[in-house]
Amino acid sequence: MAISSTEAAPRSRPPGLGRFLFNMAIALGIMIAGIVFAVLCAVAVFTALNTVLPDIKLVQAVLVMVLGVAACFGYFWGSNRLLDLIYPPRGSRVADNINAANGIRPWLFLGPAIVILGIYLVYPVINSIFLSFHGPSGETWVGGANYAWLAKDAAFRESMRNNILWLIVVPAAATFFGLIAAALTDRIGWGNVAKSLIFMPMAISFVGASVIWKFIYDYRAEGSEQIGILNAVVTFFGGEPQAWITIPFWNNFFLMVILIWIQTGFAMVILSAALRGIPEETIEAAIIDGASPFQIFYKIKVPQIWGTIAVVWTTITILVLKVFDIVLAMTNGQWGSQVLANYMFDWMFRGLDFGRASTIALVIMAMVTPIMIWNIREARKDMK
């Protein structure tokens, strides 16, 4: 399928790879012309209007939005016109021209996206690998010193241990609660309202959620009135109030609760859709055979949605690998709660060592890679 456009190429032009490169060269030329022109126009209009308009950030933002959209549209329209000028879809060579234009047009459509993805996601991966072999400012070659340092660093080992704890607990708990919530809310009249409310924390930022939960974990010395609900409950049952987030090791779990709270709704929504997609006949057959509701759930329903559970699990796993805001806001890695992403941030901004920070980032990348490969394989299966 992918080579059909090359096959359709007229014989008078160079075939195969040569043809492809020729197309790419023209596409590149038009693309650069289009992008440069669109960006220059947008910048010129922005500068011109900016001298007239009052200096209000929000006005500028709206202006930038409008101009950005206009520039994008201008690029796509302009580059398309340019292509039609080079290969006019009329005249004596109309068939050749349309074929040639069809070979180039996809690249014009894809152009800006490929450029941006290249700069923002592909180049950084390569550059990070380069930086991980260099010193703090990224200029002196240090060989494997950063990796050697990492292997011996105690804080790194603590972060790894905590990240692995997070990886085990959060996806499991969020998926579990999500599954329970999905199964239960599908059975009741006000299920949709309940779903909305359980789903709501998805809209709350990690920092916002951290404030919410820090308030729950708030600690006052014994004897005074507790205003954090957790300590209030503990003292109500006669326990001693604790400064929860400062208890080494266990504080990790108190931070995980926040992410579980946020992600359960996500798991619930996806799993609920999967549960509804289960063919009725299998359930009816089980009921006729006298299965109890719990048997139906665990033996009939859950096995049929394993695929979706795996998707939910991996999605949350990726999120957990990158967990950063919660730890930064709650403990900033103190009291033994450091994680990789926050540790990397630490070396980037406080340690000011780009080499070491890049090395830690690469560790996160390495941990994501198996899931990435799995995702690509699944996606390719779907698209066939």
Next chain:
Amino acid sequence: MSTPVGSRPALSWVVNISVLLLVALWTLPTFGILVSSLRDKDQLAVSGWWTALTASERNVVARAAPPENATLEDGRYVLTGNVFEDGSGKAVGFGISSRAPSAFAVGESAELRDGGMLTVEASGDYTITYAEQPEPGRGQRIFVSSVEPPRFTTENYKNVLFSEGLGKSFINTMTVTIPATVIPILIAAYAAYALAWMEFPGRALLLAAIVGLLVVPLQMSLIPLLRFYNTIGIGKSFIGIWLAHTGFGLPLAIYLLRNYMAGLPREIIESARVDGASDFEIFRKIILPLSFPALASFAIFQFLWVWNDLLVATVFLGNNEEQLVLTGRLRELLGSRGGNWEILTASAFVAIVVPILVFFALQRYLVRGLLAGSVKGG
């Protein structure tokens, strides 16, 4: 769904109560900060938000008017006033030293060191009577323990919006979010169309690359991009963060839109081609309008993600007063105002209210997008 199982009354009760419990667990934390943010800050500091509707006990220290103000009544010198500055509250006991703030019940008389007799009524009115003209000096300190009615106020919001700089941060967040949500859409839409409906060599490879890029951790990009930005001179600027969010949002946008567009009926596109429409026209006149639900899904994702982002804003926008976004401000307040819950709760609510409103208004599209593209990790 009404399966035969769901109609068993006992089980149905259990299900209803379990869901109620789950919903309570998932909403109470947010409800707690909403209630707290509306409470009077003195009450918030000494009692839990769940007691917000009950009267709370509080110790008040008031200073009576100076003795020389005493007026002559019936041959005695009398000072009167009220211990509550705002006139509310109900005294249950009073005292004259900090060691025994409620040594006397209301209505009793306490003898003062300078010879006066102090009485405090439940309303907070106090009377000090002296047999002779008292010496001039400072007013008597009166300790009163009072039961106060619950007080709610919007003072905390006024405070955070105008003096803690949250108003400015709110505008910064809007400034970041609006262009960063809209600009990726068009770029992604064209790319998605090419990937869904045009044939060219390398298409499968590009698709695989997009799926792969969905999960690349942001942490990878920070340092290389920061160095790159500093080289070309757009470090710590809004233009830099708009572009960064555009770049980080593109894989999801392309993936979602391509899946949606690939599902559109082939006949529409082919009949348009037969009628002589170019790809450009097909895209603009047919695909773009039909793809509205997918565009809306992505827009909500991107909006929530940009609004709630802390990492990208901290790295590319700087931490100064002029550029701090809501999440950054909230984080800073957590550090500097750690114990001032009236400020933290109100700030947190300001920061989360817009995404929550968007969420409830457009939930349908959000769910649809999640179901279509549940590969992205945030």
